[in-house]
Amino acid sequence: MFDVLGVPLRRRMVERLARGGSMSVSKMSEPFDITLPAAMKHVRALQDSGIITTHKRGRDRICVFNKHAFESLAGWLASQAVFWQGSFDRLERHINRVKRE
Numbered sequence: 642m643f644d645v646l647g648v649p650l651r652r653r654m655v656e657r658l659a660r661g662g663s664m665s666v667s668k669m670s671e672p673f674d675i676t677l678p679a680a681m682k683h684v685r686a687l688q689d690s691g692i693i694t695t696h697k698r699g700r701d702r703i704c705v706f707n708k709h710a711f712e713s714l715a716g717w718l719a720s721q722a723v724f725w726q727g728s729f730d731r732l733e734r735h736i737n738r739v740k741r742e
Contacts (some may be wrong), residue, residue, distance in 0.1 A: 642714055645690040650675070651683050655692060658706045666699040 646652050654669055661669075670680035682722060687693045691710040695702050 642690050642692065642708070645686050648683070648686075651687060654680075654683060655687065655706065658693060658704055659708075663703050663705040665703055666695075666700075667701070669704055708719065 646655070650673060658664065658669055658671070666680050666684050667677060669684075670677070673680070675683075678728070681702075684693070684695065684702070687704075688695055692707060694705045694707055696705075697703070
């Protein structure tokens with residue numbers, strides 16, 4: 642997910658989709674100066690990562706934001722926060738001990 646969202650255009654597409662519910666690929670990519678094939682390439686990356694889902698409606702490919710995709714990421718980030726906070730606490734204690742010596 643980090644790799645996929647590392648592309649600024651994809652982040653903007655996801656933000657747009659998250660605010661607007663579901664929309665077609667062409668509608669989602671309207672504000673950006675990209676071709677429909679280029680937009681589809683980004684949509685496939687977002688879909689492969691689970692950030693969005695898509696389905697066909699007539700001739701349109703409809704994109705839907707998958708808010709649950711971030712739940713596992715949020716859990717992982719929380720576990721990392723606990724680890725790093727503990728590491729910083731230990732570093733602070735070490736620095737304070739060295740200063741007293």
